[in-house]
Structures are given as C-alpha cells and as structure tokens.
Amino acid sequence: MVPRWEWRSIAKALPLDRDWLAIAPGAVVASAETYLLSTLTPHNIKVRSAMLEIKRLHHRAPDGLEQWRPTARSAFPLEAAALRELGEAWGLPPTSIPAAPSLAALLREYVTPHPALHRIDLVKRRQRVSFAGCGGELVELEINGAQWVSVAFEDADAAAVRAAVAAAGCDVRANLSYPAALKQILGLPIAVQAEPEGVR
Numbered sequence: 261m262v263p264r265w266e267w268r269s270i271a272k273a274l275p276l277d278r279d280w281l282a283i284a285p286g287a288v289v290a291s292a293e294t295y296l297l298s299t300l301t302p303h304n305i306k307v308r309s310a311m312l313e314i315k316r317l318h319h320r321a322p323d324g325l326e327q328w329r330p331t332a333r334s335a336f337p338l339e340a341a342a343l344r345e346l347g348e349a350w351g352l353p354p355t356s357i358p359a360a361p362s363l364a365a366l367l368r369e370y371v372t373p374h375p376a377l378h379r380i381d382l383v384k385r386r387q388r389v390s391f392a393g394c395g396g397e398l399v400e401l402e403i404n405g406a407q408w409v410s411v412a413f414e415d416a417d418a419a420a421v422r423a424a425v426a427a428a429g430c431d432v433r434a435n436l437s438y439p440a441a442l443k444q445i446l447g448l449p450i451a452v453q454a455e456p457e458g459v460r
C-alpha cells in the first residue's frame with residue numbers, strides 16, 4: 261500500500277513511439293472492469309475480477325503529477341469497513357450506503373439512482389513496460405465501443421516519473437488519471453482536489 265507517483269496519457273494515439281518502450285516478458289493481461297465514478301471526488305474506484313479496488317488521490321503537485329495511495333481491495337459482499345471506505349472515497353456519508361452483496365446490487369440500489377455517481381464499463385489489455393529507468397504500463401482500452409490507448413509511468417520517487425516523462429518528450433501537465441479521463445469521456449465535471457496533508 262505504498263503511495264506511488266503516476267503520470268498517464270489516455271488518448272486515441274500514444275504520445276510517444278511504442279518502440280521506445282521496453283515491454284516486460286509475458287502475456288497481455290486482459291480484464292473487464294467497472295469504474296464507479298463520483299463527481300464529488302477525484303478518487304479511483306473500480307471493480308475488477310469481482311474485487312472492489314480503491315485508490316485515493318493523495319497529493320497533486322503544481323505541475324500536475326499525482327501521488328496515489330491504494331486504500332482497499334475487498335471482495336463482495338462488502339463488509340462494513342469496505343462500505344465505509346467506499347463512502348469516503350465517493351465523498352458521501354458511509355452510513356447512507358446499503359449493504360452490497362454483489363456489484364449488481366450496489367449498482368441497482370445505490371449507484372444508478374444517485375446523481376453524483378456514474379458507472380462506466382471498459383476492457384483493458386495491459387502490458388508492463390519500462391522506460392528511462394521507470395516502470396509503467398501500456399494499455400489498449402475499449403470504452404463505450406471506442407478504442408483508446410494509455411501509457412503510464414509510475415514510481416514511489418516523483419523524480420523518476422518526471423525524468424521518464426521528459427525523456428519521452430511529453431508534458432507533465434498533460435497528466436490524466438483514469439477517473440479524470442473517464443469523466444471527460446462521459447462529459448462529467450472533473451474533481452481534482454487531493455486529500456489534505458496528513459490525512460491517513
């Protein structure tokens with residue numbers, strides 16, 4: 261659960277030459293995922309392989325680089341602690357969220373009726389990569405029937421991420437997380453406020 265600094269591009273085309281990336285050996289990892297977006301917060305909430313995963317935006321630097329902190333990985337049915345974490349990540353009172361025996365029940369009973377919450381389904385095909393001494397991933401995405409591509413650099417050291425972004429000839433300020441990109445695609449407002457210093 262170590263916080264990581266991340267820079268990501270999600271667009272119709274890569275912002276760098278794919279051949280520059282050192283692709284780790286191994287098969288492409290495919291997954292179907294459901295993102296549970298809140299217009300009240302910038303946090304990353306998704307369900308993959310029947311597991312609820314939450315990452316909170318811990319810090320956003322002036323140049324746009326973001327530090328993310330994983331805070332939950334829970335199976336359905338969600339226990340009380342997971343429901344509390346989910347409510348906080350959504351920016352909603354945890355006590356207002358009903359018990360969720362399944363993702364379908366959570367969507368039906370709470371997400372769909374709530375004006376601040378939105379679901380979006382996507383398919384990812386992921387490969388681990390490295391570039392300029394920094395780890396990352398290359399992802400082909402299918403979102404609402406359209407094809408997108410993402411490249412990300414991530415490390416516990418912000419300087420390593422900035423160096424990789426600079427070596428790729430990219431702009432750190434163009435950083436776009438999954439929640440921000442998906443809200444942009446859906447035409448939703450993008451919340452960017454990170455957690456206050458000292459929170460957790």
